[in-house]
Amino acid sequence: MSEPILIVENLKKYYILRGSLLQVLGLRPPIYVRAVDGISFTVNRGEIFCLAGESGCGKTTTGKVIVRLLEPTSGKMLYKPSPDARRVLEKYGYKQEYVDLAMEYPKEVDKALRREIQMVFQDPFGSLNPRMKIKDILEEPLLIHNIGRDPTERLEHVMKALEEVKLTPPQEFIDRYPHMLSGGQRQRVAIARALILRPSLIVADEPVSMLDVSIRAEILQLMLEIRKTRNISYVFITHDLAIAANICDRIAVMYLGKIVEMGETAKVVDNPLHPYTRALMQAVPEPDPRNRLKLRKLDIKGEVPSAINIPPGCRFHPRCPFAMDVCRREEPPLVEVEPGHYVACWLYAKK
Numbered sequence: 001m002s003e004p005i006l007i008v009e010n011l012k013k014y015y016i017l018r019g020s021l022l023q024v025l026g027l028r029p030p031i032y033v034r035a036v037d038g039i040s041f042t043v044n045r046g047e048i049f050c051l052a053g054e055s056g057c058g059k060t061t062t063g064k065v066i067v068r069l070l071e072p073t074s075g076k077m078l079y080k081p082s083p084d085a086r087r088v089l090e091k092y093g094y095k096q097e098y099v100d101l102a103m104e105y106p107k108e109v110d111k112a113l114r115r116e117i118q119m120v121f122q123d124p125f126g127s128l129n130p131r132m133k134i135k136d137i138l139e140e141p142l143l144i145h146n147i148g149r150d151p152t153e154r155l156e157h158v159m160k161a162l163e164e165v166k167l168t169p170p171q172e173f174i175d176r177y178p179h180m181l182s183g184g185q186r187q188r189v190a191i192a193r194a195l196i197l198r199p200s201l202i203v204a205d206e207p208v209s210m211l212d213v214s215i216r217a218e219i220l221q222l223m224l225e226i227r228k229t230r231n232i233s234y235v236f237i238t239h240d241l242a243i244a245a246n247i248c249d250r251i252a253v254m255y256l257g258k259i260v261e262m263g264e265t266a267k268v269v270d271n272p273l274h275p276y277t278r279a280l281m282q283a284v285p286e287p288d289p290r291n292r293l294k295l296r297k298l299d300i301k302g303e304v305p306s307a308i309n310i311p312p313g314c315r316f317h318p319r320c321p322f323a324m325d326v327c328r329r330e331e332p333p334l335v336e337v338e339p340g341h342y343v344a345c346w347l348y349a350k351k
């Protein structure tokens, strides 16, 4: 097992909802939206770690907190910097092996850490500036991080990045605008923009969900190749367990801001234990009926509740066909039920 590059400990992200005048004036306690409610996981170097779940489960918020587009409410995100970032950190007296991304750092350190962790967004059209040529889109991060001595050297970096994402010959693409590319080509540019800074960790938020099915496999294959050549780690965010099963090494299934099941992909996919994961797996279309999971069909009721009104006890209990009294009272802990396979459910935890 390779070393952990990111250790997330009890991460929380709450939003304050200011509904009434009394709350705005501070005369009533604020209402919190508990988007991410105390999750812990580790991402190893070169690993593809998946955060899976339905819309509103907190997976995208987690990704944004890791790349520091959002500030966490509490918790730790311990990150092992690359030698380049370590040199900058040591200049400012940070000598520890892991640095907490949830803390504030001097500007230069902050910039070095931001360079190490990049994000690829779901919508490649929305994430690329439509007024900029591909060459300029890819040169922008180089300018921000002072990479390349002159325009010629920066152009070399741009050409190499385009070649790496298989937009070849790169001369054909550098002067185009995003609207002159197909969806798949735009997502390749978005990946090239993340790669050009040589990150150690990429947070990919539903990177193929807006692409045609025929293009999805190509982009996923590209991500796997990049992982192999660069030993990059990914936090791969998806609602689609079929995709997660094909690309990820480990999966964490989230429900209403919590991880309910986590483990190696083969274990979670072939032997899902949490009733919610079982329901998700049963919803995955299987072209060959002989390969269907041999699980009893679960009757999951209703919709995901609001993150403002999280049910007490196990937050899945209003929908769970196995709900017991204890489920309505106490939140189940995430326990290891077999080596490396964790489940938060009273069916497996000791009361």
Ligand code: SF4
Binding pocket: 274, 275, 276, 314, 315, 316, 317, 318, 320, 321, 322, 323, 324, 327, 332, 344, 345, 346, 347
């Ligand atoms: Fe269902 Fe209870 Fe397990 Fe929650 S803890 S998933 S309600 S059995």
